[in-house]
Amino acid sequence: MSKLHISYNQIHDSIRQSVERFGINENFKPDLMIAIGGGGFIPARILRTFLHKRNNRNIPIQAIGLSLYEEIEIAQSQKEDTPSAPPQVTKTQWLNFGASHSEISLLGRRILIVDEVDDTRQTLAFAVEELLKDIEAEEIRHGMKKGESKTEMGVFVLHNKDKPKKRELPPKIMEHYYAAVEMPDQWLVYPWDALDIFEHTEQADRHE
Amino acid sequence: MSKLHISYNQIHDSIRQSVERFGINENFKPDLMIAIGGGGFIPARILRTFLHKRNNRNIPIQAIGLSLYEEIEIAQSQKEDTPSAPPQVTKTQWLNFGASHSEISLLGRRILIVDEVDDTRQTLAFAVEELLKDIEAEEIRHGMKKGESKTEMGVFVLHNKDKPKKRELPPKIMEHYYAAVEMPDQWLVYPWDALDIFEHTEQADRHE
Numbered sequence: 022m023s024k025l026h027i028s029y030n031q032i033h034d035s036i037r038q039s040v041e042r043f044g045i046n047e048n049f050k051p052d053l054m055i056a057i058g059g060g061g062f063i064p065a066r067i068l069r070t071f072l073h074k075r076n077n078r079n080i081p082i083q084a085i086g087l088s089l090y091e092e093i094e095i096a097q098s099q100k101e102d103t104p105s106a107p108p109q110v111t112k113t114q115w116l117n118f119g120a121s122h123s124e125i126s127l128l129g130r131r132i133l134i135v136d137e138v139d140d141t142r143q144t145l146a147f148a149v150e151e152l153l154k155d156i157e158a159e160e161i162r163h164g165m166k167k168g169e170s171k172t173e174m175g176v177f178v179l180h181n182k183d184k185p186k187k188r189e190l191p192p193k194i195m196e197h198y199y200a201a202v203e204m205p206d207q208w209l210v211y212p213w214d215a216l217d218i219f220e221h222t223e224q225a226d227r228h229e
Numbered sequence: 230m231s232k233l234h235i236s237y238n239q240i241h242d243s244i245r246q247s248v249e250r251f252g253i254n255e256n257f258k259p260d261l262m263i264a265i266g267g268g269g270f271i272p273a274r275i276l277r278t279f280l281h282k283r284n285n286r287n288i289p290i291q292a293i294g295l296s297l298y299e300e301i302e303i304a305q306s307q308k309e310d311t312p313s314a315p316p317q318v319t320k321t322q323w324l325n326f327g328a329s330h331s332e333i334s335l336l337g338r339r340i341l342i343v344d345e346v347d348d349t350r351q352t353l354a355f356a357v358e359e360l361l362k363d364i365e366a367e368e369i370r371h372g373m374k375k376g377e378s379k380t381e382m383g384v385f386v387l388h389n390k391d392k393p394k395k396r397e398l399p400p401k402i403m404e405h406y407y408a409a410v411e412m413p414d415q416w417l418v419y420p421w422d423a424l425d426i427f428e429h430t431e432q433a434d435r436h437e
Contacts, residue, residue, distance in 0.1 A: 028237075029237030029238065029241070029420070029426075030237065033237070033420065033421070033423065033426040034426055034427070037424070037426075056270070056292075058270075058290055058292060059273070059274050059277060059287075059290045062264070062266075062270035062271065062273070062274050062292075063270065063274050063421075065267070065270070066268075066270050066271050066421050067421050069267060069421075070422050070424070071424075079267075081294070081321060082266055082267045082270070082294075083294070083321075083322055084264075084266060084292030084322065086289070086290075086291070086292075113289060113291075113333070114291055114292065114324070114325060114333075115325055116322070117322060117323055117325060125321070125322075212237070212241065213241070213271075213275050213277075213278060214278050215241065215278070216245070216278070216279075218237075218238045218242055218245075219238065219242070222238060
């Protein structure tokens, strides 16, 4: 598979352009970002620069950590009755609900989940599913019916790869699905992984 | 105060250089990063590229969120008996201790706290103080004496400004204090805040 190097400046500017192109500030008006670490940290921090402030404050970024372990081929073939077993996703960090010193509420918020790449969509689907569960549980705790809090959720990724997805996101979420760049199924090399950033940038500038 | 623009590539390369210069992999051997968001997210993600893996896995990044509100002048002058009242620091996100789905332990780890800039040192001092409390509480829960877990803590920042600090870090922490760049007290403009990243980069390349 051919590699494609992306520079920091290309990423920064594609985020700027996409906020305008999708009208994210006008149409979705996010008031909370949830960055999936470590890939979502850099896009979320850059994106914050281009999102309108709320009450003269930057849009807060909360972080969650997920590890996706694809079951290896051999393990798959041994479980013949569950050929399409879902991958193991582990939460390595989550939001602090109910923690005495730092409780946040998701109810009524306009949440933008941020990650670097939408590849098989499994990590995103897991994150969305778990956050929807959290929202529902919080609604119940507040004596509300499911959906009564009108909490909205969207997704922002730097790159969406044009390939068959292993999982889908709910249609309601896909109404606010923003990919800064749509691209073929190429091997992306992000600048934060570069050992020599100057060589990397030259390759990116030549669109290699 | 004169402004100094810093480019992404300058930051990326100064992180690479500082890991070598300080011998962070050889001397401190971090096995956990704690990024102070949002400023610490980008440095932590880049730093991960240059830290040695442990058990063939990347060093994990946990995120914490802090808001520092300096008391305003008027408020200060009204409290005459507490002229040097500490600033209000609020935890907006913290580690998930004891959360059923994502418990992490700090005991015995070699923790590197990561932030973008060490200005007055107040945010760093607060983070260190709170983490030390967490470690001690976890030691007690495990029937250990204070310090028995041999947990180590260090600090990594992109820039340390040469100016009087309002708070100090414990000497034990300062043994592992790494600033990628030491600089005079100038107004730093980070690339992630740039509205026009190409103009920003040109200014940074001219050392403006």
